[in-house]
Amino acid sequence: MRELKILAVIVVFTLITYYLVEPFAHSQMHKHVEGEGFAYSDLPALTKTGDALKGKELVMGAAACTGCHAITKEGIVAGMDPAMAAQSYGVNPPDLSNAGVVYDAKFLAALIKNPAHALKVEHKFDAAKGKMHPMPQFYGAGGDIDQEIADIVAYLQSIAPKAEELTSEQAYKLACGGCHENRYAGWTQVGQTPKFKKKQDELKFNLAKADYQDALTKYMGKLPPDLSIYIRSRGEHYIKTFVEDPQAYLAGTAMPRVGVSTAGMEKVIEYLEDSGDAKRHERESIGPKVMLFTLVFALFAFLWKKELWSKLH
Amino acid sequence: MAHFTKATGLQDWFNQRLATDIVSRVMATEYWIPKNINFLWAMGMVLVITFVFLLASGIILMMYYQPNVETAFDSVNYIIMKEVEFGWLWRHVHGVAASIVFLIMYIHMFTGIYYGSYKKGRELIWISGMLLFVAFSAEAFSGYMLPWGQMSYWAGMVITNIFSLGDLHLNGLVEWIRGDYVPAQAFLNRFYMLHVLLLPLVIIVLIALHFATLRIPHVNNQEGEELDFEEEAKKYKSGDKKGSKVMAFANDFLSKDMLVVSIFMILFFYLVFYNYDFAMDPVNFDPADGLKTPAHIYPEWYFLWSYEVLRPFSTNIGLIAFGFAQVIFVMLPFLDRSPNAIPAHKRGAFQIWFWVLLADMIVLTAMGKLPPEGIYSTIGLVSVLLFIALWIVLPFITKMEKKL
Numbered sequence: 001m002r003e004l005k006i007l008a009v010i011v012v013f014t015l016i017t018y019y020l021v022e023p024f025a026h027s028q029m030h031k032h033v034e035g036e037g038f039a040y041s042d043l044p045a046l047t048k049t050g051d052a053l054k055g056k057e058l059v060m061g062a063a064a065c066t067g068c069h070a071i072t073k074e075g076i077v078a079g080m081d082p083a084m085a086a087q088s089y090g091v092n093p094p095d096l097s098n099a100g101v102v103y104d105a106k107f108l109a110a111l112i113k114n115p116a117h118a119l120k121v122e123h124k125f126d127a128a129k130g131k132m133h134p135m136p137q138f139y140g141a142g143g144d145i146d147q148e149i150a151d152i153v154a155y156l157q158s159i160a161p162k163a164e165e166l167t168s169e170q171a172y173k174l175a176c177g178g179c180h181e182n183r184y185a186g187w188t189q190v191g192q193t194p195k196f197k198k199k200q201d202e203l204k205f206n207l208a209k210a211d212y213q214d215a216l217t218k219y220m221g222k223l224p225p226d227l228s229i230y231i232r233s234r235g236e237h238y239i240k241t242f243v244e245d246p247q248a249y250l251a252g253t254a255m256p257r258v259g260v261s262t263a264g265m266e267k268v269i270e271y272l273e274d275s276g277d278a279k280r281h282e283r284e285s286i287g288p289k290v291m292l293f294t295l296v297f298a299l300f301a302f303l304w305k306k307e308l309w310s311k312l313h
Numbered sequence: 314m315a316h317f318t319k320a321t322g323l324q325d326w327f328n329q330r331l332a333t334d335i336v337s338r339v340m341a342t343e344y345w346i347p348k349n350i351n352f353l354w355a356m357g358m359v360l361v362i363t364f365v366f367l368l369a370s371g372i373i374l375m376m377y378y379q380p381n382v383e384t385a386f387d388s389v390n391y392i393i394m395k396e397v398e399f400g401w402l403w404r405h406v407h408g409v410a411a412s413i414v415f416l417i418m419y420i421h422m423f424t425g426i427y428y429g430s431y432k433k434g435r436e437l438i439w440i441s442g443m444l445l446f447v448a449f450s451a452e453a454f455s456g457y458m459l460p461w462g463q464m465s466y467w468a469g470m471v472i473t474n475i476f477s478l479g480d481l482h483l484n485g486l487v488e489w490i491r492g493d494y495v496p497a498q499a500f501l502n503r504f505y506m507l508h509v510l511l512l513p514l515v516i517i518v519l520i521a522l523h524f525a526t527l528r529i530p531h532v533n534n535q536e537g538e539e540l541d542f543e544e545e546a547k548k549y550k551s552g553d554k555k556g557s558k559v560m561a562f563a564n565d566f567l568s569k570d571m572l573v574v575s576i577f578m579i580l581f582f583y584l585v586f587y588n589y590d591f592a593m594d595p596v597n598f599d600p601a602d603g604l605k606t607p608a609h610i611y612p613e614w615y616f617l618w619s620y621e622v623l624r625p626f627s628t629n630i631g632l633i634a635f636g637f638a639q640v641i642f643v644m645l646p647f648l649d650r651s652p653n654a655i656p657a658h659k660r661g662a663f664q665i666w667f668w669v670l671l672a673d674m675i676v677l678t679a680m681g682k683l684p685p686e687g688i689y690s691t692i693g694l695v696s697v698l699l700f701i702a703l704w705i706v707l708p709f710i711t712k713m714e715k716k717l
Contacts, residue, residue: 010420013675020679021614022591028683029609074383154341184391204555225599229390276598279394279401286402287586294582298575307566311554312348 033248035241038188038262042071043110048150055155058148061139065096065111065152073097073159082190083211089134090219091178092189092212100153100160102174102267107259108156109149112138119256120247163263167272171267175243175260176227179216184228185275189216220254229276243268321419339528344548345542346432347534348560354532355573362574364520370407371509374400378459380505382498385461386600397525402585405593409584410452412592416616417705418446419575423717426645427667430533432654438525443643445519448512450616455508457613461501467610469496469504476634479628481575495603495645520604527640537655609684617681618674625694634697648704651711659717666703673699 042211059065060076068085070078072095078085085092099108110118113204116125116133125133161170186193189212196202217223223269230239243265246255260268273280320326327333328651346354393400422442425431430437434445454472458465473496475489481545492499531542540558549557584592591614596607612620623635641648649663657664673696680693 005349006353014416015673017614017675017678018591020675020684021617025679025682028689083563160610175361184431229598232390232593233595235595282399283401283586289580290586291579294575298572298579301568301575305572308565308568313555313559 031249033241033245034069035244038244038260038265040104040107040110040252040259043106046106046150048144048147050147050150050154052151052154052158054148055151055153055158058141058152059096059155063138063148063152068093068135070095071159072098081208083208083215086189086215086219087304088211091134091216093135094174094178096156098158098160098166098174099172100155101163101166102160102261102264103259104261104264105153105157107257108153111259112149112152113145119257119258120245121254123252124254144310163261166263166267167273168267171260171264173269175258175264176267179220179224179255181226182228182271182275183226184278185271189213191308213302224255227272227275231269231272231276238270239272240265317376318656319585320395320484340534341567342561343546343548344528344562345425345559345569346532346562346566348541348558349536349538350427350532351535351568352573353420353424353607354566355570356417358567358570359574359577360414360421361520362577363410363417364516365639366406367414368513370403370410371513373403374407376639378505380459380501382501385459385501387707389460390598398599402710405443405585405589409581409589411456412613412615413581413584413679414449415453415613418449418510418565419615422446423644423667423671427657428533428535429537429649429651429654429656431646432649432651434530434622435526435533435654436639437669439531439646441519441523443528445523446642448519451510452512452516453613455504455512457597458496458501458504459508460597461601462599463599463605463607464594464610466601466603467607468495468625469500471610473500473614479632494614496601501514525683533654537653537659571694611682614678614682617679618677619681621677622697622700624681625690625697636700637701637704648707649711651707651714653714656716660714663714666707666710669699670703674705 020313031096058070065121066069066076068079069078072091074097078092078095080088082092107118114137115135116127117120119133121133125131138152160166163222172182172185172187176182178189181188184313188209190205190208193205194201195207195259236240242250243260245257246253247257315331318330322334322405327331372640377393377400379385379392389404393404395401397403425439425442454468473487473490476490477483490493491497492503499586515683531540534540542559543696545557545559549561550560554560596609599607609616619635619638621633622638626634651660653660657667676692676696677700680689680696683689685693
């Protein structure tokens with residue numbers, strides 16, 4: 001009985017210390033942002049139903065998307081290699097093959113209409129001051145602009161894989177990979193690092209990467225961080241809410257709102273877990289076995305002690 | 314030349330050469346432990362087991378870790394965490410054990426303080442124990458440098474800066490310790506050496522000393538009763554195990570030790586698998602960057618109370634207070650002037666002193682992590698002043714204690 005009381009005292013003091021040093025201290029040190037589950041409630045809702053066929057015509061024609069963006073799924077290749085594109089635009093305009101699923105539809109519509117506004121980077125790109133966002137606004141092709149935008153979005157959704165078929169690599173590449181390296185996954189801003197057969201190929205690849213990163217640094221103000229183990233350094237909640245609205249954490253940051261869909265975000269998290277917490281499945285499967293072992297060990301220890309001490313008292 | 318006979322068996326063969334029978338009697342089967350103790354007396358064994366975990370996991374981690382500022386971070390976070398089979402497990406065991414070993418040490422220390430186990434012939438147990446605490450602190454700090462993350466780098470910067478000793482401006486000393494103007498390659502190499510060789514050697518020697526200091530005075534008991542160990546041992550050996558007030562270390566007490574160890578292991582492995590973030594600060598998963606200071610720099614939880622002693626004052630006074638906090642615990646056997654070596658609950662004013670000290674150190678620990686702003690800096694300052702006052706009044710309140 002006395003021992004249980006002593007144990008209770010120790011447990012209480014330990015838990016108080018733990019609470020103060022961990023949950024409480026962190027709540028005081030870091031801003032907490034709840035997020036709104038990728039609802040993007042500040043952006044107008046889509047009112048029109050789009051027609052994918054008309055959207056395709058616009059993308060290839062009047063809207064001139066393919067002037068900068070590749071759509072490899074439709075056989076449209078990029079006009080420039082990534083490094084040269086970054087030197088021209090700041091970042092490489094992303095391939096739109098998976099845009100319809102990785103990005104939220106409402107966000108895509110708002111982006112086409114006014115990129116700087118949808119991306120929440122108007123503090124950086126102010127048309128009135130002559131600072132244009134590298135992606136031009138779509139002013140319409142002569143008809144109802146909202147209908148035309150709905151058509152474009154419908155087209156992008158029609159060529160994108162279904163949410164359940166989207167891979168984590170596709171999601172990361174489109175949502176993050178243009179700016180953020182992930183060296184533990186072998187990803188660089190100019191693509192997946194291949195296995196080099198010749199030293200020359202490796203040097204060329206690294207040169208392109210260095211060129212890209214220089215252009216990107218100039219464009220963003222600093223080189224965006226490598227995300228290899230962000231899942232350990234920042235955690236899932238922070239990453240999700242930061243991606244949803246970077247300005248909520250870091251007002252004035254050059255990082256744009258990414259506009260990912262819920263499905264896109266899930267896949268991005270999976271990618272980050274694979275690069276930064278690769279052995280989590282092993283950990284989760286071994287944990288219960290070790291716990292069971294400790295319980296059995298404790299049982300035997302208890303029986304041994306009981307037997308010896310029965311001779312003492 | 315000693316006389317050797319043909320051995321009757323393996324045991325006898327060793328006994329003739331190593332006196333193993335005597336050794337096992339002295340160290341185990343006739344090492345008498347009072348029966349009137351509780352599970353807190355098993356913390357020493359819990360510490361031994363935790364140290365073994367640290368040593369074993371450390372040896373494996375050392376085979377893959379690269380002490381180079383360019384590769385250290387990735388050797389930990391990529392090679393050990395991803396490529397080495399079960400590397401993640403060894404790292405989590407090492408990290409959690411390094412943190413939890415301090416929890417057990419604090420419990421062990423406060424047990425000693427509560428039961429007066431540093432008095433009447435047990436002074437050296439306390440002093441060698443405090444030296445172990447210092448050695449473990451240095452070991453923990455040097456290990457914290459090795460992943461070469463943001464907290465490694467900046468904690469290394471802050472702690473080595475302390476050696477400039479404020480207005481003495483001993484910048485040359487700081488550079489000498491770092492081997493550079495800032496923490497860099499020379500710094501990492503020497504802390505690696507300290508962590509894997511010199512300090513573990515010191516710790517092992519101190520553990521041996523700590524055990525040795527315990528052997529003659531024997532461990533204390535729950536009531537502070539003075540036992541006639543020879544008399545009680547006679548009873549035990551004559552077969553009156555139930556009537557004797559003592560028991561053998563092995564296997565009587567060892568069986569209880571192992572029971573407590575087994576319960577500790579349930580907690581320990583729960584933390585290793587399900588709640589390890591407290592021991593592995595997220596900030597340290599960002600690579601060291603000398604151009605980017607983290608928003609909050611704080612040490613691991615077990616150093617927070619002494620960090621807080623440093624913080625509320627101007628540099629020079631803070632350093633004096635910090636130095637005071639580091640050595641004052643060692644002085645405990647000489648500051649406690651009471652003639653009684655009994656538990657705190659029988660000692661009147663000392664009992665209050667004990668609980669106030671414990672509560673104050675928890676408050677200091679909390680304030681050491683919180684940003685030193687507004688109410689937190691006021692609470693911090695008051696707690697530091699209280700901490701110092703407690704140690705100043707200790708000789709007076711214990712002097713007034715009557716001999717029981």
